[in-house]
Structure formats: structure tokens, C-alpha cells
Amino acid sequence: MKRENKAMATKTKMKKIGVLTSGGDAPGMNACIRAIVRSASSKRVEIVGIRRGYWGLINKDMIPLGEMRVSGILQRGGTFLDSERCEDIKTSEGIEKSIDVLKSSGIDDLIVIGGDGAFRAATKLAETGGVKVIGIPATIDNDVYGTDFSIGFDTAVNTALQAIDRIRDSAESLQMLFFVEVMGRSRGFIALAVGIAGGANEILIPETETNIGALSQRLEKRLSKGLKSALVVVAEGETPDGARSIAEKVGKKVNIEYRCVSLGHVQRGGAPTAKDRILASELGVAAVYELLEGQHGVMVGESGSTPTCTPLKDTWGKRKELDPHLLEMLHTLAV
Ligand code: F6P
Secondary structure (H helix, E strand, C coil), X not given: CCHHHHHHHHCCCCCEEEEEECCXXXXXXXXXXXXXXXXXXXXXXXXXXXXXXXXXXXXXXXXEECCCCCCCCCXXXXXXXXXXXXXXXXXXXXXXXXXXXXXXXXXXXXEEEECHHHHHHHHHHHHHCCXXXXXXXXXXXXXXXXXXXXXXXXXXXXXXXXXXXXXXXXXXXXXXXXXXXXXXXXXXXXXXHHHHXXXXXXEECCCCCCCHHHHHHHHHHHHHCCCCCEEEEEEHHHCCCCHHHHHHHHHCCCCCCEEEEECHHHHCCCCCCHHHHHHHHHHHHHHHHHHHCCCCCEEEEEECCEEEEEEHHHHHHCCCCCCHHHHHHHHHHCC
């Protein structure tokens, strides 16, 4: 063998990790991608960005990510890799195609940033044994088991809170009852946090039963104590008919003018808070280091400021509970 050929043959192959963002975007996803790229780069590991989530994996839409390529994205909301809710990855053909693409691209490991939907597919990929996968929780809903906080939750709560503070100005000035619908497809984490921080009189969440008659009576009682206005925070997942349907029913029973506002996708965008940037950076670095240490098939997270690794199948298979103390506190503090 010629000397240069021999040198090439003995040169160790540089490790290559793929990264994708899947499902609804969450503020801090970009900070997380940056942390993955920069920490990998410091360990001489190559990062390949997979565009549009699992769609890009199946269709081999990839870009190399060097440390300079992720400059200037830390403070930006959304995900510069783009995302998608991909139906094809739910099929066995989609999983097989993904494994083939990863192999043919020389990608050894995969980091998936997203929520429960992203981790269901990540579990299937990991179970095939063809690829080592690590998940990073990023969803404003904060409903992923295995971590106290998901990337994006803090920003979404603060965004909703700003809107509620404004709404309160009008509610007070015109003595009105406001129903404010916040996101949370099937859980009440955002509603509970926003309810406490925004001083809501009531929160309606999928985790607890809502009785319209009793709710109306409680509101009447509160108003009779001298409250000028009232605020009810409604989680999107509370009713398939939306907060307006509840507002209309309650509105017929209480003696105060009411309005209903749905904050919608406003809560998903915007620059991440410092808390989300820090969490995203920590989890991005942790994912790379865990992979380099041979860990896989897990999601990295944080519990009481301690780093955790949770089996991917538990992240969506087990239910994350709302903190009962927070719920109790909200009821104690509401007059
Ligand atoms: O990102 C989570 C979430 O915001 C849910 O609360 C909500 O139901 C859903 O995404 C809506 O997202 P999309 O409009 O992208 O389907």
C-alpha cells in the first residue's frame, strides 16, 4: 500500500451525530442546536442538521453544521432547522427508510429535540437497534415525563402572562369577566403556571372536573365580595369546543359582562427567556456528552436541578403529574 493510502486507512473516522427538531416549535430550540454543535465541535465530533424533522430524515434533507453556522441563532425563537409533524415516521417503512438514510450518510447517532410525538418515533428508531438515539425535551406544553421543565415552557408562560397583565387592565377598568384560553393540547401545565403568576380567580384544566353551575356560583360570590373584575384561565385541552363555549354558559349565569380571548400561537413564538436559553444549552451539551460516553435510548432532562436520563419509552408512556401543591396554592390565593 502506498504511504498516503496507508495513512488514510489508519485515520480514525470522525464521529457524526445527526440532529433534528420535531413537532411544534418551542423557543430555545435554536439555543439547543447551537449548544449541540459547539460542544460536539469541541470534542471533534461532526454534527449534521436534518431539516423539517423526520420528514428531512426520510427524504435525506441534511446540512452540515459547523460552529460558525450556528452563530446568531441563540436568541431566536422557532427552529432554524424547521420542523414538521410527520405522518410517515409512524409507519414501519418510515422507520426503515430513516435507518437506511442514517447509515448511508455515515451518521452514527441521532439527537431528537421535541415532545412526546417526537419521542414515540425516537423510541421506535432506538428499538430497531440500528441507531443510537438521545432525546431532548422541547415543548411549550411541558407535558413530557422525566424532566421538571421542557425547553420553551418558561418563554410561553411569560408570553401568556404579558398578555394577561394587559387584559387585566381592561377587565378592571370596565369591570368585566375574562376567559383567557392558553395552549396545552391535553394538559394544564401552562394554565397552572400562568394562573398563579397572573393571579387568576379560577383555572380550568383537563386534570380536574369543571362544573359550570358551581364555577358560576364561585364567581358570583367573588364578585359580591367587591371584586371589580375576574379572570378565568382555560387550558386549550379542557374542552374540545374551546373556552368560548364555557364562557357562553357561565356568562348566562353571572351578572357581569364577559369576554373571551384565545392566545393561540402567539405563545409559541418569540425570543426565549434566559431560563430557556440556559436549559437548552445545558441539555444540548448533556446530550452530546451522554452519547460520547455510550449512553443512548434515553432523554436527557432535569429534576430539581439535577441532570437526569429517562428511557425514551417512559417519556410518553408515563404520565407527568401536575404539582398538587401549586394547584392548592392557586385556590388559596384566589379571593
Ligand atoms: O406545541 C404544543 C402545542 O402548542 C399544543 O399546545 C397545541 O395544541 C398544538 O401545539 C398546536 O399546534 P399546531 O397548530 O402546530 O398543530
